[in-house]
Amino acid sequence: MSRLDDALREAFRSQDPGPDFTARVLTAAAGARPKEKGNWWGALGLRWAMAAALACVLLVGGSIEYRREQEERQGLLAKQQLVLALHIAGSKLNHARDRVQQLNAGD
Amino acid sequence: MAMGPEPLPDFASLVRAHQAMVFSIALHYVRDRSSAEELAQDVFLQLHQSMADMQSAEHAARWLRKVAVHRSIDHARRSRYRPQVGLEDAPEPVTPAAPGDPMLSERLRRLVASLPEKPRAVMVLRYQDDLDPEEIAATLGMPVRTVKSHLQRSLAMLREKAGRAFLPAAGRQNLSREMGEVE
Numbered sequence: 001m002s003r004l005d006d007a008l009r010e011a012f013r014s015q016d017p018g019p020d021f022t023a024r025v026l027t028a029a030a031g032a033r034p035k036e037k038g039n040w041w042g043a044l045g046l047r048w049a050m051a052a053a054l055a056c057v058l059l060v061g062g063s064i065e066y067r068r069e070q071e072e073r074q075g076l077l078a079k080q081q082l083v084l085a086l087h088i089a090g091s092k093l094n095h096a097r098d099r100v101q102q103l104n105a106g107d
Numbered sequence: 108m109a110m111g112p113e114p115l116p117d118f119a120s121l122v123r124a125h126q127a128m129v130f131s132i133a134l135h136y137v138r139d140r141s142s143a144e145e146l147a148q149d150v151f152l153q154l155h156q157s158m159a160d161m162q163s164a165e166h167a168a169r170w171l172r173k174v175a176v177h178r179s180i181d182h183a184r185r186s187r188y189r190p191q192v193g194l195e196d197a198p199e200p201v202t203p204a205a206p207g208d209p210m211l212s213e214r215l216r217r218l219v220a221s222l223p224e225k226p227r228a229v230m231v232l233r234y235q236d237d238l239d240p241e242e243i244a245a246t247l248g249m250p251v252r253t254v255k256s257h258l259q260r261s262l263a264m265l266r267e268k269a270g271r272a273f274l275p276a277a278g279r280q281n282l283s284r285e286m287g288e289v290e
Contacts, residue, residue, distance in 0.1 A: 004266065008219075009234050011213075012219075012230075012234040013210035016130070061224075
C-alpha cells in the first residue's frame with residue numbers, strides 16, 4: 001500500500017449527506033407511487049379488456065356490413081329475375097301479336 | 108456452512124445503510140453537494156420504484172452503486188462539468204502534505220475530476236468503495252483489462268502531477284520510489 005493509495009482513500013472517503021436527507025427521501029418516496037407487479041398485471045388486464053371491446057365492435061360492425069351486402073345481392077338477383085320475366089313476357093306478347101296479324105291478313 | 112444471501116431489508120433501512128455510499132459517489136463525481144444530494148435522492152426514488160425487483164440486500168447494494176455511478180456520469184454529461192479552477196491555476200501548497208491533509212485531498216479530487224468520465228468513475232469506485240477491478244468492471248459494464256488500464260494511467264498522471272507538488276524536495280525521491288509500487 002503506497003502513500004498515494006492512502007492519500008486517495010482519504011480524499012475519496014465516504015461522506016454523509018445532510019442530516020435531513022433520510023427524512024426527505026422517505027417523504028418523497030411516500031408521495032411517489034411504487035411500481036408494483038400488481039399494477040403491471042392491472043395494466044395488462046385493462047389492455048385485454050380494451051382489446052376485447054375493440055374486437056366486439058369490429059365483430060358487430062362486420063356482421064351489419066355482411067347482412068347489408070347479402071340484402072343488396074338478393075335485391076340485385078330479384079331485379080335480374082324480374083327483367084328476365086319481363087323479357088319473356090314481352091317476347092310472348094310479340095309472338096301473339098304476330099299470330100293475330102297473320103290471321104287478319106289471311107282473312 | 109454456506110450462508111445464503113441476506114434477505115431484503117425494507118426501503119427505509121436500505122436508505123440508511125447506503126445513503127453515504129450513494130451520496131459520496133455522486134459528490135466525488137459531480138463535485139457539488141446540492142447536485143449530489145439531488146442525484147442521491149433520485150437514485151433512492153428509483154430504488155423505491157424498483158423494490159419489487161430487488162432480490163437481496165447485496166443485490167440492492169450493487170444496484171444502488173451502479174445506478175449512482177451511471178446517473179452521475181449522465182449528470183456530468185448534461186451539465187458539461189469542468190473543474191471551476193484550472194489545474195494549473197490551483198494554488199501550490201507551501202508546506203509538505205501527508206494523507207489526511209485537506210489540501211492534498213482537494214488537489215487529488217481536482218486531478219481526478221479532470222479525468223475523462225470512465226477513468227474518473229473507475230477511480231471513485233476504487234478509492235471510495237475499495238472495489239477490486241473485477242467489481243468495478245461489473246459495475247461499469249467494461250472489461251477488467253480496461254479497468255486496470257484506466258487505473259494505471261490515472262495513477263501515473265497523479266504521480267506526475269500530485270507527487271511533485273505536495274512533497275518537500277528531500278522527500279520527493281522517496282515518495283516517487285514508493286508510488287512506483289502502486290501498480
